[in-house]
Amino acid sequence: MAKEITGRNENYSQWYLDIVKKADLAENSDVRGCMVIKPYGYAIWENMRDQLDRMFKETGHVNAYFPLFIPKSFLSKEADHVEGFAKECAVVTHYRLKNDPDGKGVIVDPEAKLEEELIVRPTSETIIWNTYRDWIKSYRDLPLLINQWANVVRWEMRTRLFLRTAEFLWQEGHTAHATAKEAVEETERMLDVYADFVEGYMAIPVIRGRKTPGERFAGALDTYCIEAMMQDGLALQAGTSHFLGQNFAKAFDVKFQNKEGQMELVWATSWGVSTRLIGALIMTHSDDDGLVVPPKIAPLHVVIVPIHKGTEQMDEIFAKVKPLMAELKSKGYKVKFDDDETKRPGNKFADYEMRGVPVRLAMGMRDLENSTIEVARRDTKTKETVALEGIVGHIEKLLEDIQSNLFQRALDFRSSRTYLVDNWDEFVRIIEDDTTRGFIMAHWDGSPETEDKIKELTKATIRCIPLDATEEDGKCILTGNPSRQRVVFARNY
RNA sequence: CGGGGUGUAGCGCAGCCCGGUUAGCGCACCUGCUUUGGGAGCAGGGGGCCCCAAGUUCGAAUCUUGGUACCCCGACCA
Structure with missing residues (x-):
């Protein structure tokens, strides 16, 4: 497919460029x-x-x-x-x-x-x-x-x-x-x-x-x-x-x-x-399906895709979602009803996923009869069919969920790639392996020479001396000289 | 700035080695019809200074020389 993007594991920097371009x-x-x-x-x-x-x-x-x-x-x-x-x-x-x-x-x-x-x-x-x-x-x-x-x-x-x-x-x-x-x-x-x-x-x-x-x-x-x-x-x-x-x-x-x-x-x-x-x-x-944007900075929060045959059905669907669109807009959310007839629904789904729109709604004849709507969230890529009644509250809560889920997910990832390290070989092993590479919390003797040497040996630099670090006695990861607190080592952009 | 690679339609590429009629393919684009609950099908169509310049030749996308741009790896980098 034309819009396919390179997988993260296949080639990370190509994946990044693909997202920038395709989104x-x-x-x-x-x-x-x-x-x-x-x-x-x-x-x-x-x-x-x-x-x-x-x-x-x-x-x-x-x-x-x-x-x-x-x-x-x-x-x-x-x-x-x-x-x-x-x-x-x-x-x-x-x-x-x-x-x-x-x-x-x-x-x-x-x-x-x-x-x-x-x-x-x-x-x-x-x-x-x-x-x-x-x-x-x-x-x-x-x-x-x-x-x-x-x-x-x-x-x-x-x-x-x-x-x-x-x-x-x-x-x-x-x-x-x-x-x-x-x-x-x-x-x-x-x-x-x-x-x-x-x-x-x-x-x-x-x-x-x-x-x-x-x-x-x-x-x-x-x-x-x-x-x-x-x-x-x-x-x-x-x-x-x-x-x-x-x-x-x-x-x-x-x-x-x-x-x-x-x-x-x-x-x-x-x-x-x-x-x-x-x-x-x-x-x-973002993931292998495209960009993911947190609701609080998303240009578009909710997109509604009609599943229809002909303009009559489109009009019917639009009439049905109009009130909920108005309500969402009055609460400050940006909502779009995608009435583009030149694109098919599957195409639209993929396109909005690529752009990372947090919530996607789909409504077709089936929903019209049952007074339901399909709600899909971008972060987890899950879908559910819910009753139209109370839908605005549901969406509001969903947007909040997405916002906090994205943060939590990123935090969990960071935790899984953050290491307390006191041994040089382990330091090198973690930093050299792209499946483990991350933040290494290690002791540093405070000298620029040591910092430079570590950079030369591993391409890792001291990203920062964390403000919330607790003082503890330790030995520099490279020289063994005394140190009072851990610093964050990583390779960086 | 050192090493390697690539410039052909909006994007991705084939053709180049071994020169030969109108430069081709996929996607995208345009028109029409049929489709539409996860990336549609058929038919028709438009779009090219083949990176630039000079040379060789009856004839250059293809060969030669020079230039230039971009990409990758280094170096460099809040």
């Missing part, structure tokens, strides 16, 4: 490394964005917009930051084209060279902190809590739809505070917002933690993150929140006068999640 989420564009997000994929992003935006506003943030271009000189002001991004920046050098005098097409006008090159933002810390300098004069201007929804460009060597693209959509929060304590609180608060969103809405369980110095964001003093496990046992960083200390305040000379009249440097945070989360969504819930 109509996105496709590769003719621009290297850049994707076209198609309407259905974008609808999922819109739902994610809208919910996150609500949560940001509930925690006191406002939106603003800063330029796409950053003067090159800005980027060189924070040494670690430029070090981290320099290798993947797109640079604008000219501002004009002209007709090619030798023939067809256009060429870059050599006369139109920019005096200072512009960098297409890979992230906006520099342009924003350059702006904050003028906005922040007094302790009364703080805290400054701003978020921006934007696109950014990182010139990656190898790209994969949603997971790593040269251009992607995201939000980046950039806040300024009077004290380190407040800034750290903000960093942690936003990590919690991310975790609540990803777990509560996307039904993806995450581990909250902090990055090791080696894995930190370029320019940060501390990087917090949420890490999720995909169905192939690889980790995916689902969101990050950074405590930037006074690094950017120093680089851009952002100071405020405190109550005592003294000048102080401002404390900063930044935090972001991107369209990469859609990749996480796919790889957490």
